[in-house]
Amino acid sequence: MRPGLFEDILNLSAEHSVLVLIAMAFALAIGIPVGIVLTRRASWRGWVLGFANVMQTIPSLALFGFLIPIPLIGGIGKRTAIIALVLYALLPILRNTLAGILGVDQAVRESAIAMGMTARQLLWQVELPLAAPIILAGVRVATVTTIGTATIAAAIGGGGLGVFIFRGIASVDSTEILAGAVPAALLALLSDGGLSWIEKRFSPA
Amino acid sequence: MAAVEFRNVCFRIGGNLILDNLSFRIEAGETLVLLGRSGSGKTTALKMVNGLLFPSSGEVLVEGRPTTACNVIQLRRGIGYVIQEVGLFPHFTIGQNVGLVPRLEGWPEEKIAARIKDLLQQVGLDPAKFENRRPRELSGGQRQRVGVARALAADPRLLLFDEPFGALDPITRCELQDQFLDLRNTLHKTSIFVTHDVREALRLGTRIALLDHGKLEILATPEEFLRSEAPETRAFCEVLELGPRMNAP
DSSP states (O other): OOTTTTHHHHHHHHHHHHHHHHHHHHHHHHHHHHHHHHHHHHHHHHHHHHHHHHHHHHHHHHHHHHTTTTTOOSSSHHHHHHHHHHHHHHHHHHHHHHHHHHTTTTTHHHHHHTTTOOOHHHIIIHHHHHHHHHHHHHHHHHHHOOOOOOOGGGGTOOTTHHHHHHHHHHHHHHHHHHHHHHHHHHHHHHHHHHHHHHHHHOOOO | SSSSSEOOOOOOOOEEEEEEEEEEEEEETTTEEEOOOOOOOOHHHHHTTSSSSOSSEEEETTTTEEGSSSSSSHHHHHHHEEEEEEEOOTTTTHHHHHTHHHHHHTOOOOHHHHOOOOOHTTTTHHHHHTTTTTGGGGGGHHHHHHHHHHHTTOEEEOEEEEEETTTSOOOHHHHHHHHHHHHHHHHHHHHEEEESOOHHHHHHHSEEEEEEEEEEEEEEHHHHHHOOOOOOHHHHHHHHHHOOOOOOO
């Protein structure tokens, strides 16, 4: 093992985590509100979900590449990488928010409205708490895939654990590849476990 | 002034006329049963009263005011609503479910707590035993008792029942009907009760309105109802005459 490898692993893991955290923060900030709006606007669902679906089908390496020439959001570096990651994370969050809220028992929704709840009270006191486990499941899926996908950020200068992997591939050095892949897998397992704990802790009823 | 008045109410969905020029009055303190087959428009008519639906033409007046002119949130909080599926919030305790409307109305906490205990007692559930349970831990009949308590919570002037006992076994249904009559005798609230069960209609209603394809066929007291010669009314009365089939040849 080369000297300084352990330190590199820590630094790049931290960089990787920051990439993922920022991307997830944006994906949540966009995905959940848009998902809520879609529950109220059936006619928009096809378009928005279609867009998110298409984003998901673009191979990740290609998506990172596509973004580079786009002015303002493109270029090389972390910003472009984060935008690509957000586009990837959007679909599971959006879809599960929509499915979670639409899945609330119709009788529960009707009685909430008939009791005189305002639209806001219905959302915060009934729909979101009851949809929370499904929304959280979407967040889990999005987080785990984002941690994996973020390794590709290194291809466009975004840093993170992918730096090891690309370097390892270039120099045919499996130690380097493992130095990227193993911490990435551990991060994914760790966040999945953490989120599943939150899911259980806050599930209603 | 009538508690509720329908004036030439029509309701259309697409090309279908669900309610066809419905006009009638419900006086304070009475229990009006809306009777009819599935699809006769009785639930639709009921939902017009608390502004879950609005007429395509004509108007529904609650205490003299058209529902379209009311603040619909305030209107609904003043009207109790009980449905067959009950619709308790699964993530709330029984106590929280019962105290929902008082809490929305901003009652002080100690008043809500006292009200919850009082109401659970009124519907025959021991508060100490049930208040902190979740809806899924209760039987269907117990859940519907909670549904009734929730509807009564903010002391509404008007109660709406949409086939509330339809999903219960016959014995539990009978118990809940008894309780409905008890509550009516103590609370004297105006009620509108939707059912397709003619026995239930005769037992609970002070008057019965029979709907057939969105039209009002008859609006009569139970005695008049039984004597009526109107065709749909006869059809319902004939159901009563069917006895149990024993030792059939």
